[in-house]
Amino acid sequence: MNKGIWRACVVTLFLMASVFATVTVVHASAGSPTLSMSAREDSGAGASVVLTAKLAAANNLPMAGDRVTFLLRVDEFAGGPLETVGSGVTDGSGTAQFNYTPTWTGKQDFSARWDPGDGGAVVTANASIDVASAVTAYNDPGPAVLAGVGRDLVVVLLILVAVVWLILLGVVGSVWYRMPRAALAAEPNDDALDIQPEGQPIELQPT
Amino acid sequence: MVNVSQSAIPVKNPLENIARAGMNRGGRAFWVVVGALSAVVLAGVLAWVSQLQDGLSSAGYNNQAFWAIYEANLVTFIGLSYGGAVVSAILRLTGAAWRAPLTRIAEATALVTLLIGMAFALIHLGRPERIWELVVTPNFSSAIIWDFIAVTTYLLATVIFLYLPLIPDMKIASGWFEKGSRRARFYSLLGRNWRGTFKQRTLLHRSMTVVALMIIPLAVSVHSVLSWAFALTSRPGWDSSIFAPYFVVAALYSGTALVILVVAGCRRWFHLEDYITPRHLVRLSYIMTALGVTYLYLTFADMLNAGYVGEGNAGALVLQLVAGQYAPAFWMFVFGGCLVPLLLIAIPQTRNLRGVLVAATLVVASLWLKRLLIVVPSATQPLIAGGWGAYHFTWISVLITLAATAGIPLLLLLLFRFIPVLSMFEMEAIEEAGERFETAESVRPAGKKWVLNDPVRQT
Numbered sequence: 001m002n003k004g005i006w007r008a009c010v011v012t013l014f015l016m017a018s019v020f021a022t023v024t025v026v027h028a029s030a031g032s033p034t035l036s037m038s039a040r041e042d043s044g045a046g047a048s049v050v051l052t053a054k055l056a057a058a059n060n061l062p063m064a065g066d067r068v069t070f071l072l073r074v075d076e077f078a079g080g081p082l083e084t085v086g087s088g089v090t091d092g093s094g095t096a097q098f099n100y101t102p103t104w105t106g107k108q109d110f111s112a113r114w115d116p117g118d119g120g121a122v123v124t125a126n127a128s129i130d131v132a133s134a135v136t137a138y139n140d141p142g143p144a145v146l147a148g149v150g151r152d153l154v155v156v157l158l159i160l161v162a163v164v165w166l167i168l169l170g171v172v173g174s175v176w177y178r179m180p181r182a183a184l185a186a187e188p189n190d191d192a193l194d195i196q197p198e199g200q201p202i203e204l205q206p207t
Numbered sequence: 208m209v210n211v212s213q214s215a216i217p218v219k220n221p222l223e224n225i226a227r228a229g230m231n232r233g234g235r236a237f238w239v240v241v242g243a244l245s246a247v248v249l250a251g252v253l254a255w256v257s258q259l260q261d262g263l264s265s266a267g268y269n270n271q272a273f274w275a276i277y278e279a280n281l282v283t284f285i286g287l288s289y290g291g292a293v294v295s296a297i298l299r300l301t302g303a304a305w306r307a308p309l310t311r312i313a314e315a316t317a318l319v320t321l322l323i324g325m326a327f328a329l330i331h332l333g334r335p336e337r338i339w340e341l342v343v344t345p346n347f348s349s350a351i352i353w354d355f356i357a358v359t360t361y362l363l364a365t366v367i368f369l370y371l372p373l374i375p376d377m378k379i380a381s382g383w384f385e386k387g388s389r390r391a392r393f394y395s396l397l398g399r400n401w402r403g404t405f406k407q408r409t410l411l412h413r414s415m416t417v418v419a420l421m422i423i424p425l426a427v428s429v430h431s432v433l434s435w436a437f438a439l440t441s442r443p444g445w446d447s448s449i450f451a452p453y454f455v456v457a458a459l460y461s462g463t464a465l466v467i468l469v470v471a472g473c474r475r476w477f478h479l480e481d482y483i484t485p486r487h488l489v490r491l492s493y494i495m496t497a498l499g500v501t502y503l504y505l506t507f508a509d510m511l512n513a514g515y516v517g518e519g520n521a522g523a524l525v526l527q528l529v530a531g532q533y534a535p536a537f538w539m540f541v542f543g544g545c546l547v548p549l550l551l552i553a554i555p556q557t558r559n560l561r562g563v564l565v566a567a568t569l570v571v572a573s574l575w576l577k578r579l580l581i582v583v584p585s586a587t588q589p590l591i592a593g594g595w596g597a598y599h600f601t602w603i604s605v606l607i608t609l610a611a612t613a614g615i616p617l618l619l620l621l622l623f624r625f626i627p628v629l630s631m632f633e634m635e636a637i638e639e640a641g642e643r644f645e646t647a648e649s650v651r652p653a654g655k656k657w658v659l660n661d662p663v664r665q666t
Binding site: 083150154157164168169171172174175176178179180183184 | 347348353356364367370374399400401406407417418421425591
């Protein structure tokens, strides 16, 4: 056999071995897999926490191609103490990774979770880290298009309210002040005026 | 019942005798009722003190049900106030002569329910001592500060709207008590030397017209701003463009129903049967019916978009209301708050005093339920993750709500200890003008007496 045939045989055997190894890992996942997890802060990439989970079958062989979900323990939201932050798919070494951007500093508890998907037990692992740098989750909306209008509107509305108050207090003040004077200024034959229908011309009678 | 015969100085005018009925020294029935109502209110106050100690969670609030019964109560009671003020204002402006015996009761109801509604602005706060910060550090981009401004302005207008037509009656009332007595001097001061001169009548008429014209847009603004406290959020069910008119119509609808109940209660308690006839109540029920049909239409319009598109959280909310955990309450509102009352008024055989009272009671109760259905499902809907939250009544929130309800008749009874229950001046002025405001005598068939379920058609 020439060198070319040998080379082709070696490559074919290598490929067959790779396929065999992969298949072996997949079969192993049906056993009792284990999941380990680590979290480290990536200082070179700004505020970033690298979450790494390693999934292995019962026989310690790595499980490739499985999705691992990463969760963060929070208290703020009502949906539950653990909120999903992301996920990753395991590679040939059974490792899944996700880069999480923390939104606050301090100690944070993460979980990794692998669901076999066939009704089997969910496997979890935990890791904690003291986060030093974080990026706020608040997105500055930038300058509002109608911000100026809003300020003017507030002034207009406050003026309107002031006018309403002035009218109402003016009405009461006017009644309070003028009512007794309207009684004093009454004509002697005021009784005739009393029954004058409104809107009709008034004819004063001589006393 | 009120003992009409008790009085400081007897008067011969039967209208005055009736109008001052509540101002006389109360009989045993009065004190028993006032005592019972006060006990309920006191229990509510104690429940509030307990809530201040233990926090809002003791009222059933949690981090999902962050708004619940107190917000529903606030909207309900301020809405009830709206009905009294606007019904009175519209009837005045349109010159409806039949309004005369009703206006005082409607205006007093407006003031009392507004005060109780405003109390919920404090009760629903976990830290009520911080409310002063609303005044000293106002955030004008928040609907809450405009709520505060609108409600206080409306309160001022409501007090003035009640006071102005009282001026002539205050002067009359000053003569009911010993000259120089504290009460006589107080009424004389408020009566502003009323002699009924043409100038005085003109001044009063113009002033009342101005306030009646202003109170309608003010009431609309109050309930619109109240609705925007919900609608200007991004929560499904609240973020609706028709919420302002929806709230306004709901307020008018429930407010008119309460006016019917209070008028009927005053009619019986103060023996006003000669002045307030079943026909008055049926006429009010026509106004209530028109508003009920409008409200039913707006409910349909509000839910159609979200329900038809069925997208995301808004669709899920509609599903919860019509077929989910809130369906029993929702359909109870549709039938009890809209369809049954409308039928009771529409069918001639049930369009009588009893039918009108049943319809009005159903409307008031169902519209409170509707406010809960507006607040709770939207608040408890999960927008991030997890399942639907829930709100459960606690004895604290129930007691406070019962106390607020008992506060309406209690405050009205106490208010009518100080002011005449009927607007004597208006009733006399309408008669002088040649119009008739309808008494039992004027509408009662000869030889017949009013009975409780006397069909109005017979009149």
